Amino acid sequence: MPTHKLAGQAQPTTDTTQAVHAGEARFRAHHSLTVPIVQSAVYTFASTADLVAYTEDRLFWEAPEREEYGRYGNPTVRALEAKIAELEGAQDAIAVGSGMSAVTATLLLLLQPGQHFLLTDQCYPSTLEFSRKFLHRYGIDCTLVPFGDDQALTAAIRPETRLIFSESPTNPFMRCLDLERLVAIARRHQLLTVVDATFATPYNQRPLQFGVDLVLHSLTKYLGGHNDLMGGSVAGRFDLTTPLRQMQHLFGCLLAPQTAYLTLRGIKTLPLRVARQNESGLAVARFLEEHPKVRRVWYPLLESHPDYAVASATLRGGGGVVSFEVDGDGERAHRLIDALRIPTIGPSLGGVESMVSPLALMGYAMTPPEERLALGIRDELVRLCLGIEETDALLADLAQALDQI
């Protein structure tokens, strides 16, 4: 199966050398090769003169020379932040305790009572709930705009609008934004742009290169990559990350040093893993699209996908998530899922193990049926999140499972 060539070669993405070495200082304690897990909440001072020097240094939040207290910083976490910043081509990155923490901290920092923001309508349900229900309590208003509709986006801008928030690619339909166009609209109206690029990863796309102001990740997914940690990150310019870091010190939404270490280790293999997931994603999407028992497939590098043009021009690969509708009802989709031998039923993605979700039962189970249908989440919709198993093994597994229904 041919692998996809990045049409937008002008937008370089991260490579393996960078993923392995970025952010990892050469000389460390005890000459250890790997970044040590610094398990300390407290950092001490030899003298008051030391303390004075540190206090002066601390005025420059951008590059502290040492730590004082665990809530203000940790060397293992800082190594991870430096790696993420380099991978994204950002001045700075902040690691937090989950992807949702990255979303909520960013919106709370950037928005004030009386302000308004735009959210594209295909997004993670918790982001939607936080934006529409929680922020509303604080006098912050959110308008949902149809994904990819520039006219609707522009029409929804008000004098008090401050930013545009979007995922790209989205969950579960893998809708992809034309980030250049998004940034052009935002700049015309002096708005900030925030993109949750969890599904892209810096291997497939680096949103900051298109002019986006902040890029967010759930580290829980591809960057951690092993379904064994929760984390989040926000990367961008110092003028945005510095106040966010100060807010983090107040809120205490931290990433623990062991988790930072696991994420550092996970990122080292990100390009290898995502390259395999890109290959399997495209092969599986093409296979399913041809299959008579499958009604519809969503994968950004299929010509039938609504955003194929922008995806093929700006993404290095389509990633490991393929959503499809079984030709039949929910019960038939469940039979297919139960017949699969490699993917396990679970709610996440981006890890080494393949996973499959009947989305009406998982992720959207608490959404009222009419709302769920309006979002396109039908009972027969299946989200397949491919791991790093061999592409042929995944294809053979799908073929045998489809034979059984």
Ligand SMILES: Cc1ncc(COP(=O)(O)O)c(C=O)c1O
């Ligand atoms: C696009 C996207 N953003 C954010 C999140 C939230 O991440 P976490 O579960 O790490 O809080 C998810 C989780 O699935 C997601 O898919």
